Amino acid sequence: MDWTTNAIGRRVPVSVDGRPLKAFSGAYADSAPAGTTVKRTAGGPSRVAPGRGRPDKLVKNWDDLLDRMDVKSGMTISFHHHLRDGDAVVNEVVARLAARGLRDLTIAPTALFPVHDRLVPFIESGVIARVEGSMNGAVGLACSRGLMKGAAVLRSHGGRQRAIQDGELRIDAAFIAAPSADPLGNANGVLGKSACGPLAYPVPDSLSADRVAVITDGLVPYPCAPRSIAGGNVDWVLEVESIGDPSKIVSGTTRLTKSPTQLLIAELTARFIEATGIMRDGFSFQAGAGGISLAATVFLAQRMRARGVKASFAHGGATGILVGLLEEGLLGSIVDLQSFDLEAVRSCRDNPRHIESTPFDSYGPRAAGSAANMLDVAILGATEIDLDFNVNVNTHSDGLLLHGIGGHTDAAASALCSIITAPSFRKRIPIVRDRVTTVSCPGEVVDVVVTERGIAINPKRYDLAERARKAGLPLVGLGDLMRQVHAITGVPDEPKFGDRVVALVEWRDGTVLDVVRELAPAR
Amino acid sequence: MTKRKSDCSAAYSPGSGALTVAVESSVKPLFGRAIEAAARAAAAEFGVTAGELSIDDDGALDFVVGARVEAALRAAGFGRAAGSPSVGAASTRDEKDSQDRTLGRRRRSRLYLPGDQPDLLPNAGLFEADCLILDLEDSVAPSRKAEARILARRVLEAHRDFFGTSETVVRINPLAGPFGQADLAELAGCLPDAILLPKCESAGDIEALAAELGRIETAAGMKNGITLIMAIVETARGVIAAPAIAAASGRVAALCFGAEDFCRDIGARRTAAGSEALMARQNVVMAARSAGVQAHDSVYSDVDDAAGLAAYCAASRALGFDGVGLVHPRQIAAAHAAFDPNPAELDEARRIIGALDAALAQGQGVVSLDGRMIDAPVAARARRLVQGADDVPDAKKGN
Numbered sequence: 001m002d003w004t005t006n007a008i009g010r011r012v013p014v015s016v017d018g019r020p021l022k023a024f025s026g027a028y029a030d031s032a033p034a035g036t037t038v039k040r041t042a043g044g045p046s047r048v049a050p051g052r053g054r055p056d057k058l059v060k061n062w063d064d065l066l067d068r069m070d071v072k073s074g075m076t077i078s079f080h081h082h083l084r085d086g087d088a089v090v091n092e093v094v095a096r097l098a099a100r101g102l103r104d105l106t107i108a109p110t111a112l113f114p115v116h117d118r119l120v121p122f123i124e125s126g127v128i129a130r131v132e133g134s135m136n137g138a139v140g141l142a143c144s145r146g147l148m149k150g151a152a153v154l155r156s157h158g159g160r161q162r163a164i165q166d167g168e169l170r171i172d173a174a175f176i177a178a179p180s181a182d183p184l185g186n187a188n189g190v191l192g193k194s195a196c197g198p199l200a201y202p203v204p205d206s207l208s209a210d211r212v213a214v215i216t217d218g219l220v221p222y223p224c225a226p227r228s229i230a231g232g233n234v235d236w237v238l239e240v241e242s243i244g245d246p247s248k249i250v251s252g253t254t255r256l257t258k259s260p261t262q263l264l265i266a267e268l269t270a271r272f273i274e275a276t277g278i279m280r281d282g283f284s285f286q287a288g289a290g291g292i293s294l295a296a297t298v299f300l301a302q303r304m305r306a307r308g309v310k311a312s313f314a315h316g317g318a319t320g321i322l323v324g325l326l327e328e329g330l331l332g333s334i335v336d337l338q339s340f341d342l343e344a345v346r347s348c349r350d351n352p353r354h355i356e357s358t359p360f361d362s363y364g365p366r367a368a369g370s371a372a373n374m375l376d377v378a379i380l381g382a383t384e385i386d387l388d389f390n391v392n393v394n395t396h397s398d399g400l401l402l403h404g405i406g407g408h409t410d411a412a413a414s415a416l417c418s419i420i421t422a423p424s425f426r427k428r429i430p431i432v433r434d435r436v437t438t439v440s441c442p443g444e445v446v447d448v449v450v451t452e453r454g455i456a457i458n459p460k461r462y463d464l465a466e467r468a469r470k471a472g473l474p475l476v477g478l479g480d481l482m483r484q485v486h487a488i489t490g491v492p493d494e495p496k497f498g499d500r501v502v503a504l505v506e507w508r509d510g511t512v513l514d515v516v517r518e519l520a521p522a523r
Numbered sequence: 524m525t526k527r528k529s530d531c532s533a534a535y536s537p538g539s540g541a542l543t544v545a546v547e548s549s550v551k552p553l554f555g556r557a558i559e560a561a562a563r564a565a566a567a568e569f570g571v572t573a574g575e576l577s578i579d580d581d582g583a584l585d586f587v588v589g590a591r592v593e594a595a596l597r598a599a600g601f602g603r604a605a606g607s608p609s610v611g612a613a614s615t616r617d618e619k620d621s622q623d624r625t626l627g628r629r630r631r632s633r634l635y636l637p638g639d640q641p642d643l644l645p646n647a648g649l650f651e652a653d654c655l656i657l658d659l660e661d662s663v664a665p666s667r668k669a670e671a672r673i674l675a676r677r678v679l680e681a682h683r684d685f686f687g688t689s690e691t692v693v694r695i696n697p698l699a700g701p702f703g704q705a706d707l708a709e710l711a712g713c714l715p716d717a718i719l720l721p722k723c724e725s726a727g728d729i730e731a732l733a734a735e736l737g738r739i740e741t742a743a744g745m746k747n748g749i750t751l752i753m754a755i756v757e758t759a760r761g762v763i764a765a766p767a768i769a770a771a772s773g774r775v776a777a778l779c780f781g782a783e784d785f786c787r788d789i790g791a792r793r794t795a796a797g798s799e800a801l802m803a804r805q806n807v808v809m810a811a812r813s814a815g816v817q818a819h820d821s822v823y824s825d826v827d828d829a830a831g832l833a834a835y836c837a838a839s840r841a842l843g844f845d846g847v848g849l850v851h852p853r854q855i856a857a858a859h860a861a862f863d864p865n866p867a868e869l870d871e872a873r874r875i876i877g878a879l880d881a882a883l884a885q886g887q888g889v890v891s892l893d894g895r896m897i898d899a900p901v902a903a904r905a906r907r908l909v910q911g912a913d914d915v916p917d918a919k920k921g922n
Contacts, residue, residue, distance in 0.1 A: 258826070260852040261646050398552040425645075427582020428527050429550055450648055488645050489583060490683075492553035 001501075008390065008442050012512040013501060015149045024511040027413055027444045034368055044208035044317050047232070057237045058183050062096055065238045071097060074104045075172035076132070078209060080201040081111035082177070082189055082338065083491075086248030089177040089215055091118050091138055094488055097120055104129040104149065108171060110160065110201040111404045112136045115248070123147050132159055132169055134404025135503075144401045146518035147176070152503035154394060154440075154516075157201070157337070158363030158370070158410035159508045164204045165366050168510060174209035176202040176234075177243040181216035182224035183235025189225065190349035190356075192218025194242070196249045196338025197318065197348045198356040199228035206233045210503050217243045227355060250341050256298060261452045266295030267419050269379060269450045271506035272423045274303045276464055278377050278417060281309050285371070286316040286411050287379040289340045292421045297321055301498035304330050308433040315371045316378075316407060317360065318344035318354070326353060335371045337362050337407070363410035365508040372407070372414035380408050382422045383434040386476050389443030389458050392436040394505060394516065397429050399495035401503060401516050409508055413445040417464065424451040424481055428489040437495070439514040440505055455482055496520035529642035532582035533562070533591040535599050538574040541564060548580035561585040565592035570604035586681040587641040590674040595613035597669070625774045626751060628690060630817055631652050631846040631862035633719075633753075633779075633853045635694070637662035638671035644678055648687020650852035654753075655689040659706050660696050663664060668702045672709040692753065694719040698731055707732075711739045715749035722784070724760040729771035736774065748774055753819070757781025758788040762803045765810035778811040779803055779848065782821035795831075797838075800810030807852050808843040822848035829857065864908045872905035 002014045006023035015021055059065040072079060077097075079090045090109060097105065103126050110133060112119075117138035123126045123341035124142070130150035135143055143152050155163055178187035178196040189199035194217055206212050210236045219239045224231075235373035242486030257263060261443065269292070273279045279300065287293040287300075297314075298321060304311065311331050312315075314322050318336040325331040333353040339345045347354045362371045372378070393408050395401050412418040422431050432451070447464060449456040454476030457465040468475055497517035505514045531548070544559045544566075551558075562576050565830065576592060583591070634645050634652035638659045641888070647655050657678070663671040675693055693715045696702035707718075720732055727763060730745045736750045739852060752774045756765050769778045782800050786792070791799035804820065811818035820839040823832050836858050839847050847858050864872070877890060879902040882890035 119586055258851070260643075260650060263853055264646075265650060398550070427550060427642075428554060428584050429582065488584065490554065490557045492550075493556060495552050 003347060006512065008388070008439060008444075008513070010120060010439055010514045012504075012515055016501060016504060017348045022511045024442070024507050027465075029509070030365075030509045031208060037413035044233075047212055047235075049499075055184065056368065057185055057235065059236050059238050061284075062092070062238065062240075065213055065215075065236055066096060066100065068236055069173050069213060071102065071105075071173050071211075073403060074101045074106075074129075076106040076108055078108040078171045078174045078202075078205045079110070080134075080176065080199075080205070081109060081113065082196040082199060082201060083194065083244040083249045084196070085113040085115050085176065086244040086250075087113065087115055087248060088244045089175060090116055093175050094119055094122050094127065098125070098127040103127055105342055106130045106132055106150070108132045108160075108169060108205075109134060110157065111406070112139050114138075117149060120147075130507075132443050134406070135401060136404055137402065140401040140403070142423075144395075144516070144519050146498070146500055146502055150504065151300035151501050154405060154505045154507055156363070156405040156409045157359050157407045158365050158372070159405070159506055159510070161204045161359035161363065162365040162508060163506070163510060164208050165364075166510065171209035174202065174205035174213065175390050176206060176212065176214050176229060178214050178216045178218070178229065178466045179243065180218040180220055180236055181229075181237060182198075182220050182222040182231065183237055184222050184224075184231030185212075185229065185237050186213050186222070186224040186227040186231040187214050187216065187229040187234075188224060188226050189228060190345065191220075192216075192347045194218065194244055194246050194249060195345050195349070198336050199343045200356060200358050201335045202229065203358040204360065205511060206230065211235055213238060213326060215240055215243060217241060220471065225520050226356075228358075250339065257295050262291045263295055265422055265423065265450055266292050267299050268452075268455065269296040269419060269421050270303055272419070272450060272455060272468065273300055273377055273474055274307070274509075276467040279303060279307070279309055282312045283309075283376040284311055284313045284315065284374060284520055285377045285379065286314065286375050286407075286415065288381065288406075289317050289319050290381050292381065292470045293379050294319065294321055296421065297325075301325050301330055313371075313374075315357075316411065318348065320344060323347040323351075323354070325356040326351065335362065349488070363407055363414070363508075365410070370410075372411050375411065377417045378411035378415035379419050379421055380412060382420045382431065384431055384433050385420060385422065385446075385478070386436040386443070387482065389446040389449070389456075389478070390436050390439045391441040391443070391446055392438045393440040394503075395438040395493060397495070398438055399432070399437060399497060399517070399519050405505075409441045409445070412441050413508060417447050417461075418445060419448040419450055419451045420446055424453050424485045425489050430482065430485045430489050432478055432485055432493060434482065438505060438516055442507070442513065449478065451476075451481065453484060456481060527581070527640065527642060529582045529584070530559075530640075531578050531583035531588055532589050533588070533595040534577050535571075535592075535595045536575050536577075540573060542572050543575045545575065545577040546580065547578065548582075548619045550580070550582050554582075557585065558583075558588055561588040561714075562592045565589040566596065566605060567891070569596045569601040570594070571596055571601055583641060584645065585642045586677045587674065589681075590641075590677040591670070593677070594670045594673050595906070597673070626816075628818060629845075630690070630777055630852070630859040632849055633692070633819060633846060634689075634849045634852065634855065635662065636665070636851050637668045638675055638694075639663050641674060641678075644685050646685075648685055648689055650855055651687065651850070652689050652693050652849070652855050653846065654717070655686050656694050656719055657715070658690045658694045659702070660694050665702075668696070668705075672702075676713055679710070679715060679914075681868070690717060691715040692717045692719050694721060697722045698728065704735075707735055707739070712743065714743070714745070714750045717753050718753065719779070721781070722758065722761070723754040723756050723768050724758055724762075725764050726767040726771035729754055729768055729775060733772040733774050750774065751776040751778045753779055753906065755779045755781045756807060757784035759785070760808050761785075762835045764786070765807055766813055769810045769814035769816050775814070775816050777817035777819045778807055779819035780807045780821045785821075804839075804842055804844075812843065817845040818843060820844040820847045822850060823854065824850050826851040826854065832857045833861065869909060872908045874882060875902055875905040876909065 020283035179192035181187035313333040454474040500518040633654035695706035
C-alpha cells in the first residue's frame with residue numbers, strides 16, 4: 001500500500017480497495033466565493049412516466065418488493081436513522097437479503113444504533129462486506145476487529161450528501177422507512193403511529209438511488225401531506241405492520257443532567273457565549289442532545305431571558321427544551337434535521353416556525369451556503385481533543401471505532417464559532433491528548449474547547465481570546481490542561497494497532513483526513 | 524460489592540507463589556500496567572509478596588486502586604510493614620496549613636461528599652464550595668466504613684489539590700460509637716483542615732476530640748490547635764448543651780444544626796415551613812454567637828428544588844446563620860448568593876460606617892442617617908458585613 005502525508009500530518013493511503021484517494025489538503029481547500037459556478041454533478045436517475053393513470057407501486061409483501069427491486073450481491077443499499085434505536089427496517093432488509101443468498105453488500109446507513117448490533121452475524125458471514133456512512137456500537141467494534149472485507153468510509157451528514165451528489169457514493173437501492181406515505185410514494189415522518197419528526201436524511205438517497213422503496217406502517221390515500229420524500233422519486237411502496245418500536249424511536253432524554261462536571265462545563269459554555277458577545281439579539285446556535293449540550297442550552301436560555309435577548313433560530317437536532325424556547329418566544333425558529341423526543345415531533349408537525357430541513361439545506365458542502373453557514377455558534381462534543389485542536393469523535397482512546405461523525409464537522413467548519421465541550425478526562429482516560437487517536441475534525445475549524453478546568457481558545461481566534469480575557473473567563477492552554485490531567489490520571493499507554501486500514505475518515509470535500517486501523521489481536 | 528464508575532474492587536487470596544496481580548478493567552489497554560503497578564505498590568506497603576490480588580476496575584485512579592487493595596489486605600489481616608509509610612504521607616500538608624486553617628474564614632456552603640464514592644473526588648474543588656466534607660458517617664454503610672476511611676486517608680495524602688481552595692473537612696463517626704476512634708486514627712498522618720463531629724451532646728464530646736487531636740498534632744510535630752472542629756448538634760440534648768459545646772474548645776470554628784436527626788429525636792414531623800425546628804435553630808445561632816463562633820444551618824437535600832433552596836438560604840440568613848449544608852454542587856451558587864451581602868446592603872453599610880466615622884471625628888457617638896439612629900453596635904454590624912465581602916477574592920465571585 002502506498003502512503004502519503006496529508007495537510008495535518010497524518011499518513012493516509014493513496015488508494016484503498018483499488019479506489020484512488022485524495023489526501024486532505026485543508027478544511028476550505030475547495031471553497032469559493034458566492035456565485036462561483038462549478039461542474040454539473042450527476043442528478044440521479046431519470047425515471048419514465050407511467051403513461052395514463054395510476055402507477056402500480058404498491059407491492060404485496062417483502063418478497064414481492066425484493067423480487068422487483070432485484071438487489072444483487074455486491075450492491076450498495078442505503079437506510080436512514082430517523083427511527084433511531086426503534087428501527088426495525090435495517091435488520092429486516094439485511095436478514096431477508098441474506099436469506100436470498102446475497103453477499104458482499106455495502107450498506108450505507110446515515111447512522112446505526114444499538115438495535116443494529118444484530119447486523120454483526122451478517123458481517124461475520126460476509127453478507128455485509130463494508131459500510132459507508134456511520135458506524136456505532138457493535139458494528140463499529142466488528143469493523144475495528146477487521147471483520148469487514150472492505151475498508152469502511154466514515155462521512156459526516158454533509159459529507160455523505162456531497163458524496164451522493166458528486167457520484168462517489170452510488171446507491172443501488174434505497175430503503176426508506178416512512179411513518180406516513182401514500183401509494184405514489186409521497187412520505188413524511190410527522191404523522192402516523194411511528195412518527196419520528198423530519199424525514200430528512202433519506203432525501204439525497206431518494207434523489208439519486210437507482211431503486212427507491214418506501215416502507216410504511218402508515219399508508220394514507222394520495223396525497224400524503226406534508227411530504228418530505230417526493231413520490232416522483234419512488235419506485236415501490238410496501239405497507240408493513242410496523243417499521244419500528246415508537247417508544248425507542250423517540251428516546252426522550254430531555255432531563256437536565258445531574259453530573260456536576262457536565263453542569264459546570266455547560267455553565268461555562270453559556271458564560272463564554274454571553275461574555276464574548278456572541279449572544280446578542282438575532283444570534284443563532286446549534287446544540288445537540290448530549291448531556292452537556294442540553295444543559296448549555298438551558299443555561300444559555302437563562303442568560304437570554306435575563307438580558308432580554310432573542311435568538312433567530314436554532315439548528316440541528318430538536319428537543320423538547322428547544323421547543324419550549326420556541327414557544328416562549330426566545331427562539332424565532334427551529335431548523336430541524338432530527339427530532340429527539342415527542343415534544344419535538346409534535347412541534348415539527350404543528351408549528352410553522354419549526355422547519356424541517358434536509359442534509360443539503362443544513363450542511364451541504366456543495367450548497368452555496370447552508371443552515372450551518374448561518375450559525376453564530378455551534379456547541380459540539382468530542383471523545384478526544386489534541387494540542388493542535390484536532391477533534392476525535394469516532395474512536396475511543398483504546399482505538400475502538402464506536403461513533404459516527406453526525407453533523408459535527410459540517411457545523412464546526414461552517415458556523416462562525418465552533419465550541420467543543422468535553423470533560424478533560426472520563427473515568428481515568430484523558431480527553432486532552434498530545435495527538436488524537438483519530439482525526440475526525442481538523443483543528444483548523446475548531447475555535448474553542450470548554451472543559452471543567454477552563455477554556456482553551458485556538459490561537460487563530462485571538463479575537464475570541466481577547467474578548468474572553470477581558471471578560472475574566474478562566475482561560476487555559478491545552479498543553480497545560482493536558483499536564484494537569486496527567487497529574488490526576490497518569491499517562492495512558494498507546495493502543496496497539498495492526499497494519500490493516502479498516503476505515504477511512506473523509507473530510508466534507510471527500511479528501512482523506514485520517515484512517516482507522518485494525519486493532520491488534522488480543523494477547 | 525457493586526462496582527462504580529471510577530472505582531475498582533480488590534480481592535486477595537493467599538498463596539505460596541510470588542504475588543500475582545490479575546487486572547480486569549474497562550481501561551486495560553491504556554492503564555492495565557498502571558493499575559498493576561499501583562496494586563503492587565500498595566501490597567509492598569503491607570509486605571505482601573505472595574498470593575493473588577484480583578482487581579476489577581472501571582477507571583479508578585491510582586490512589587483508589589491503592590485504597591481498595593489496602594482495604595482488602597487489612598481485611599485479610601495484614602498490617603503496615605515497618606518503615607513503609609503510606610505513599611503520599613505529609614507531602615502536601617504544611618503549605619496549606621497557614622492559609623486554610625482559619626477559625627473565621629467564610630463558610631457559606633458546606634458540601635457533603637459521600638466518603639466511599641471516589642468518582643466525585645478529582646473535581647470536588649472545582650465547584651468552590653467554602654467547605655468540602657468527606658463524609659465517613661451517614662452516607663457510608665457500616666459494612667464499608669473501613670474502605671471509606673482508607674480512601675479518605677489516601678486522597679488526603681496524595682491529592683490535597685483535589686480540594687482546591689475549599690476548606691477540607693472530614694465528618695468522622697461519633698467518637699463514642701464503634702467507628703469514630705478508628706476514623707481519627709486513620710487520619711493521623713494527614714489531618715484535614717477541620718473535623719466535623721456529628722451527634723454532639725456535651726462539651727465532653729468536643730473536649731475528647733480536642734484532646735485526641737492535640738495528641739496527634741504533637742506526635743506529628745504540627746502546631747497544636749491547628750486542626751479545627753465543626754460540631755453538629757442534632758438531638759434535643761445537643762441543642763440544650765449547644766452553648767457549652769460551642770465554648771468547649773478554642774478549636775471550635777462553627778456550630779452546625781442537623782434538622783433531620785433533630786426532628787426524629789424530638790418526635791417532630793418535618794414541614795415545609797420548618798416551625799418544628801425553629802427554636803432549636805435559634806438556640807444554635809445564639810449559642811454560636813455567645814461563644815464567638817459561626818453558626819451553620821442544616822442540609823437542604825432536595826437537589827431539584829431551586830426555588831425552595833433559595834428560600835431556605837434566605838430564611839437561614841435571616842435567622843443569623845453564616846451558611847448551610849449542601850448535597851450537590853449545583854446548590855452552591857444559591858447559597859453563596861444568599862449569604863453574600865448584596866450590593867444594596869453593602870452600599871448602605873458603607874454609608875453607615877462613613878456617617879459614624881464622621882460623627883466620631885466630631886466627638887459624637889451617635890448620628891442620624893435617613894432618619895435612623897446609627898450608633899456603635901449598628902456600625903459594628905455594618906463593618907462585619909463589609910469586611911466579609913472584602914474577604915472574598917474577586918476571582919471567586921464570577922458571574
